[in-house]
Amino acid sequence: MSGKKIQAPKGVSEYIPPRSNIFEFVREALNTAARRAGYQLMELPVFEDTELFTRGVGASTDVVSKEMYTFTDRGDRSITLRPEGTAGVMRSVIEHGLDRGQLPIKVWYAGAFFRAERPQAGRYRQFYQVGIEAIGLNDPAIDAEVIAIADAGFRAIGLTQFRLDLTSLGDAQTRAAHRVDLVKFIQTLDLDEATSARALINPLRLFDDKREEMKKAMLNAPLLMDYLTPAAREDFENVKSYLDAMGIAYVVNPRMVRGLDYYTGTTFEFVHELLGAQSGIGGGGRYDGLMQELGGQALSGIGFGLGIDRAVLAAEAEGVISSDLAISDLFIIPLGDLAMNTALVTAQLLRNAGKTVHISFGDRALKGAMKAADKSGARYVVVLGDAEIASGNVELKHMNTGTTSSVRIDSLLEAI
Numbered sequence: 066m067s068g069k070k071i072q073a074p075k076g077v078s079e080y081i082p083p084r085s086n087i088f089e090f091v092r093e094a095l096n097t098a099a100r101r102a103g104y105q106l107m108e109l110p111v112f113e114d115t116e117l118f119t120r121g122v123g124a125s126t127d128v129v130s131k132e133m134y135t136f137t138d139r140g141d142r143s144i145t146l147r148p149e150g151t152a153g154v155m156r157s158v159i160e161h162g163l164d165r166g167q168l169p170i171k172v173w174y175a176g177a178f179f180r181a182e183r184p185q186a187g188r189y190r191q192f193y194q195v196g197i198e199a200i201g202l203n204d205p206a207i208d209a210e211v212i213a214i215a216d217a218g219f220r221a222i223g224l225t226q227f228r229l230d231l232t233s234l235g236d237a238q239t240r241a242a243h244r245v246d247l248v249k250f251i252q253t254l255d256l257d258e259a260t261s262a263r264a265l266i267n268p269l270r271l272f273d274d275k276r277e278e279m280k281k282a283m284l285n286a287p288l289l290m291d292y293l294t295p296a297a298r299e300d301f302e303n304v305k306s307y308l309d310a311m312g313i314a315y316v317v318n319p320r321m322v323r324g325l326d327y328y329t330g331t332t333f334e335f336v337h338e339l340l341g342a343q344s345g346i347g348g349g350g351r352y353d354g355l356m357q358e359l360g361g362q363a364l365s366g367i368g369f370g371l372g373i374d375r376a377v378l379a380a381e382a383e384g385v386i387s388s389d390l391a392i393s394d395l396f397i398i399p400l401g402d403l404a405m406n407t408a409l410v411t412a413q414l415l416r417n418a419g420k421t422v423h424i425s426f427g428d429r430a431l432k433g434a435m436k437a438a439d440k441s442g443a444r445y446v447v448v449l450g451d452a453e454i455a456s457g458n459v460e461l462k463h464m465n466t467g468t469t470s471s472v473r474i475d476s477l478l479e480a481i
């Protein structure tokens with residue numbers, strides 16, 4: 066046996082205590098915002114039939130063309146680790162016939178996603194998202210609600226230094242008219258083979274090209290925003306006025322292109338000001354054709370994916386997460402076997418009543434145990450020795466103030 070240390074695969078994010086407390090807090094804040102708006106949990110597989118993503122997410126995207134973790138399983142099937150959540154939700158909705166029930170279908174999900182990207186701060190090969198999807202209703206009010214849920218989630222974390230970029234990709238007529246002119250424009254550019262190929266599948270992709278020369282070349286490109294049909298414009302105006310009414314600020318960014326091909330209509334991205342290159346903390350939008358593309362009915366949907374990893378980094382950058390997230394109510398230090406018995410029984414009662422209780426295990430000297438109590442962030446500490454068990458009373462020490470009071474063991478619940 067070789068003693069070589071095994072390390073995590075390159076570029077994955079992982080959370081261990083105490084930082085995992087922040088991760089947990091962020092994930093809860095984001096999904097609480099969704100649950101409060103009536104969204105229900107969907108727990109889906111992390112691997113799917115590869116075709117779900119090639120058809121659903123789009124072959125022109127980096128996500129599908131370069132970043133998928135695809136392998137052949139033992140039954141010779143092509144399997145891909147999910148790079149995003151929307152396609153899987155659609156697959157499941159169609160498979161279980163939810164689209165034939167009450168609309169809109171409103172679901173949320175949280176979990177790991179996989180993209181073989183070049184790892185850097187805030188960009189990982191396994192990362193985490195909280196997402197929602199509202200399917201079966203094409204109404205600017207629900208677009209505004211979806212955006213408001215993301216905003217509420219970020220604000221519940223305590224974030225303030227972010228902005229919301231908003232645009233509309235219009236309706237089918239808008240996109241068709243714009244595409245004609247955009248393709249004409251692109252034909253005047255001198256493009257390399259790979260870029261031409263990408264433009265052929267989805268010419269909008271070129272707005273997303275990060276190379277300076279391409280950014281310059283695209284400066285005079287026709288903008289989709291200028292092609293909105295009256296109906297599409299009215300929809301977009303409605304989304305904006307609902308957001309205004311809710312006090313949610315946005316910047317209309319007609320050059321914004323999302324990294325996935327299924328978008329139509331309202332699209333948006335939350336950008337954090339302190340995160341540098343990987344500043345997108347969440348994004349989403351409407352997808353009119355996705356469900357049909359995957360073999361379902363022609364239902365429209367809208368949703369978002371919020372990056373938990375990046376929201377954690379943003380919270381740390383803003384310094385808004387307090388370090389006492391893991392604070393417990395009581396730390397019990399039993400001295401001896403009889404005391405351990407009482408400690409276990411007392412902790413069980415208190416925990417059943419909803420309290421967080423630590424017990425000091427092992428033959429730790431009192432001094433060491435007190436140190437551990439201090440480190441645990443517990444609000445109260447009691448030492449249980451033979452005398453306490455005989456009398457039924459303990460000295461309850463309040464860790465913040467250092468004051469103590471005498472409390473009966475069976476009245477601890479009321480005292481802490």
Ligand code: HAM
Nearest residue numbers: 149150188189192345346347348349350368369370372
């Ligand atoms: P997305 O913009 O590709 O959208 O990803 C959403 C968020 O996930 C990003 O804004 C970012 O915060 C985070 N994220 C993406 N890639 C990485 C990575 N490699 N490392 C760390 N964080 C990352 C979607 O995935 C769509 N499914 C969202 C959606 C739902 N649209 C409609 N419904």
